[in-house]
Amino acid sequence: MFPSAPQTELAHWSPGHAAVALKDVVFYSFLKPWLGDGLLLSAGDKWSCHRRMLTPAFHFNILKPYMKIFNDSTNVMHAKWQRLILEGNTSLDMFEHVSLMTLDTLQKCVFSFDSNCQEKPSEYIAAILELSALVAKRNQQLLLHMDFLFHLTPDGRRFRKACRLVHDFTDAVIQERRRTLPEHGIDDFLQAKAKSKTLDFIDVLLLTKDEDGKTLSDEDIRAEADTFMFEGHDTTASGLSWILYNLAKHPEYQERCRQEVQELLRDRDPTEIEWDDLAQLPFLTMCIKESLRLHPPVTVIARCCTQDVVLSDGRVIPKGVICLISIFGIHHNPAVWQDPEVYDPFRFDPENIKDRSPLAFIPFSAGPRNCIGQTFAMSEMKVALALTLLRFRVLPDHAEPRRKPELILRAEGGLWLRVEPLRAGAR
Template sequence: MKWDTEGREKMGRGSRYLDFLDILLTARDPDREGLTDDEIRAEVDTFLFEGHDTTASGISWSLYCLAKHPGHQDRVREEVDIVLTGKDDEELTWQDVSKLKYLAMCVKEAMRLYPPVPIVSRRTTRDFDLMGHRLPAGATLNINTWCLHHNRAVWGEDFMEYKPDMFSSENMKKMDAYAFIPFSAGPRNCIGQNFALNEEKVVIARILHRYKVELVPDHHVAPVLELVTRAVNGIKVKFIPRG
């Protein structure tokens, strides 16, 4: 295996970096066994197809929060306008997306208040003790992301308020690694989380560059926790072209 000057793995052929499929094809367990064709297909299917509802939920709730809080929306729009200044088109490159730091904070705060997947289930593979309780192998555990993200002990007294600054780089350094888990956590976390987050930022940035987003008056929005966090009567916002 070869490495570039920044320590990134290269494939043996040429200088192409390892992509997602390369990693699956070259992965080996401690016994040097690779993934079967069915296992590789399952991972690819998960990456490409399983994120549609969750990403749509994240985009919808983010737009709802920004419409509800126009001050934050204006700040995001200013950031997007600066990034797109001087471009002949509205295409965002990977380098552009990395510059949308305040938008990323707003998206993360929306996912805290309205996590796309409110509950994650895991099955234990061995017996172990958890806070004085013996859990046998094969037990199913439910991790309630919604409750964690709305826990006063974790997020403070104003945990129900929309406060993107909680995800500033300074605050992120002080945050417990398991306080914010919209994509689950640990070795079985979402393999597409970076892709999903960047997809959300691109869609929202393109919308806010062209439109002002406002709430529809008298339309009550209330979340309902299903496999994906949805709104009981849907989320309705108005897209007003910028002058």
């Protein structure tokens, strides 16, 4: 885990400072052979250009058709839960199940590929899970920060093998998709795909152009697709797992969320959450945000200052200094949040937000380099949580989980909860 930066200084950090802070090159370099020069790791003009080009990929018109995928992937997970419960397995590791669900979703949204990874082993999914674990492990072993030493180890060899597998998969999809692109009439092709609701992330990357009409190279497309697969599965799985934990610990809030969803769907077949429903779940949204405050999936971010940064008390962070910004520290700072260890969704009631600094709550980072996929992630979490509460009651397991910060905030030995199916129409 990264050490925390001083909380008193972080409370006054301003959005403008993000523009002069590059990502720290030490830890992020471990991801480079896997993720290339995608949005997470690139800097300067390349980052600015790609950020502008990729922003349309997360427009609500692109995200809306993904709602069916969110629903379908959650339904597959729930069907598996029902089978396990019938077999007597009422205690489930949320991280295990939710991670496979988010990876299933991403493969469909990014590649239009259904690996059925929630039901049977997938070589590609196993490689992504291994890469994430190896990077987290390497970060905790100081000697292996040196590339030449890491590559001599069995872990280094496994890392290179998994990278090749992931890259080969992404390259094959890109090449196949390029063959289907017409030489002319790209706009008509794009509109036809959008109408048939089959436009995925690879399509958007292939078709996007900068102000000069320049398209992304295959290498750039691979980097962005692999980055989205990495950043989109673990973080969302962590967020959703801890939300279920917090609602299991607070049954009164869980029941209020459930009633909100039931009320919304009372005149419909309650099997699918639609795009317009997402804005009609205010209390459920408050519960998600409070869980992201208490258990932020990304606990710390690193930035290297490209110029001197003057703090509000006059002290200066010199150019070239690497700053570790503790998201967990800000979210648990008693100077920023009263009773910070208490789970209280009403902190995010609109009345209570008005006078709060926008930088008091930064689960998706802040400033120009904030998370481009936060609407995607919030939408997926709302769908999965709403459907879960409609069908199941979640209860704490006997053992209290210990927080374990790796690449994302996990729980030692998994995050186990007891799950009870609800009868149709049961309150």
